[in-house]
Amino acid sequence: MTSRPEDTDRTFPAGIAARLRREILTGELPPGSALKERDNAQRLGVSRTPLREAVRILGQEGLVTLRPLRSPVVADPSLAEVLDEIAVLRQLEIFSGGLACQNATPEEVELIAALAADVAAHHATGDKVDVFDQDMRMHTAIADAAHNAALSRTYREYLARLWRVRFVSARERADAPRVLADHQDMIAALRARDSQRMTAAIASHLDGMVRNVTRHFQNREGNARQP
Template sequence: MNDNTLAEQIADSLRRDILLGRLAPGALIKERDSSAGLGVSRTPLREAIRILASEGLVTLRPSRSPIVANPSLKEITDDLVVMNALEILAARLACMNATAGELDRITALHEEMLAISDTADAVSYFEVDMAFHRTITAASHNLSLADTHRSYMARLWRPRFLAASLRRDRPRVLRQHGDIVQGLISRDMGLVSREVESHTRHLVTNITDLYERHPNGQPGETVTGQAAMEPPRDPALRPH
């Protein structure tokens, strides 16, 4: 196994711990302790930390240990405003540009979410949810938009995970996804714009509620018991 592959596996493990709140926002990631705990050398660990920093999950600090990112609610909501605009634009372009194969893939992801919504752990459900949004953006056939969207998805990875972990909200999310799929299939830009905007508005409400109830930066406590069960091994969580 080469160092790049090992680094990605270490990043997967650390990412899971961050998403599930085992590594809390603001927590130090000490190279010596982490490398010993994972049974790896520091070189692939450092590369894994750089991967997570590029995703917005870790903050690098000169001459000090990196920490788990702890963005403010204002920073998160500002990013969500931009994400909303990006996803509306992506959906409108996908209405014009998506191929039949891409529409089939988007539909299949929605059907997979429906099938696993009552049984999947939080991470598995989140993977499919984010794949749904990434695939719509890819169907826009606009590489600049896709690159920018990928960057904002990375920055909002943990807040979106926390929101997706609320089982009580899954029926609404699935209904909205279904309406988005129908809008894409019928090439109805007005419908998809309205549904994506409504989808993001509920996301902002859920995230704001979670963070306001947990101002210590650890809102994940609210979902751990009900949804954040142990994920399967090596979840493919990297935003692409």
């Protein structure tokens, strides 16, 4: 088969990366598993070259770990590493929030409010993945409202990198009320251009994330230890 990249394609290496990313985030490719070039290339119906490039993209995103002359493996970060990342995310989000209070246009504020409403609406009904995407969209909208392109980019990176841990942590226990309350608080702060309040809401939000993730790791510790 000389390959038929006609189906789920899009600029190719990026498309491959997207497929692999989803497989990693959903757990089809579990943490610690090796990504052999030849196997995955054949499985996805492409040659090794674009697959290689896709793996590098994921490596940059922190979803896979690259080792010289060895198979890349799906990343399996420790609690400490994740908490480090959350700490940086917190700083980025607080910075975003402050700038957004200062720079957001009224239209952007309303867009953010609408996205928050979407999250609240779908929280009970829709599937978790969709809700998480909604949530991510709302938060990146805040980052965008800061009107700092570099900040948006880096913030998105961190959010994507933490997507999986947040997901598996959040589905163990739903602390929806607090999350949604934080969102409302953020919007109120944004409308009032009150960066103090914004910072407080964001801090609460991130504290919740730290609690969820920590509990998740502790539970996992109590359970199975893979060989």
